[in-house]
Amino acid sequence: MKNIPIDINESSLVVMDLIFKLKIRDVMTRGLISAKRCDSMHHIQQLMKDNSITGVPIVENKRLYGIISIDDIINALEHGYRDDPAEKHMTTNLVVLDEDMPLSFAINYFDKYGFGRYPVLNARQEVVGIITTRNVNISLLMALIKEIHELESRIEPHPTPDNTYMLKEYHVRQYGFDEAGKASNNLKKFLQEHQHPTRLMRRAAVAAYELEMNLVVHSTGGTLTIIVTQEKVEINVVDHGPGITDVEQAMREGFTTANEWIQSLGFGAGMGLPNARRVSDEFDIESSPDGTRVRSVIYLNPQDAPAT
Secondary structure (H helix, E strand, C coil): CCCCCCCHHHHHHHHHHHHHCCEEHEEEEEEECCEECCCCCHHHHHHHHHHHEEEEEECCCEEEEEEEEHHHHHHHHCCCCCCCCCCCCCCCCHHHHHHHEEEEHHHHHHHCCCCEEEEEEECCCCCCEEEEHHHHHHHHHHHHHHHHHHHHHHCCCCCCCCHEEEEEEEEEECCCCCCCCHHHHHHHHHHHCCCCCCCHHHHHHHHHHHHHHHHHHHHCCEEEEEEEEECCCEEEEEECCCCCCCCCHHHHCCCCCHHHHHHHCCCCCCHHHHHHCCCCCCEEEEEEEEEEEEEEEEECCCCCCCCC
């Protein structure tokens, strides 16, 4: 099936590209204001007031024990608990983020759980920062401003097709979130080195990222092969199952078969395949219980893209 060429909103591509590229460690606040379990609620109230914040994590020796929110403070003051230690009123059922997670995790967490902040841990489970919606908004805004300045200050170079060739195969593991995004990053870097237009790089990176994440989340593993020639970028994905019961339904935005655990991690929103199709000039998918094959093509020169 051939996709009808559409004019993709450039700003949407920029935002998607930034969300894929930025990690939580790039956005979070590192100068963490924290308290101890023995600190009084009155002391924590003063911390919030002095620093204009609405939540304080309870941390000792870099280990996270809980968090005190402004609601906890209000409740303590109303009932005369201002001198109680934090450990009596802190929330201990916590949702945390890892500093190496993509920024998309944090955005999905804010939407899914509705909290205003999340503690951030490193690989050793030590508290290294905190992330708020304000962190995300400011970081994306600054990155967008930088991107706009770069676009305004340069003229898009013409590609150098004589040297444009790449063949790379990636073996993708089921739930291999730690390596997710490797293929799209490598593809974007390759196209950048060969001086292809920024918008083209973004489209190719989005397609590769979404198809790679689809392998990680929905399959039992498979391969993603990228072929770049003088004419086009072709991304071929083959997985080992379990297959898609209804391909037409799977291509609808918002439809997902991801389990609750996957969705709690910030994935499985039902936008992966539709996003990949949206940025492609050609898009094919076929599926059976034995596995699924997906092919996405993006032409390097718009005039080479097939007609409707």
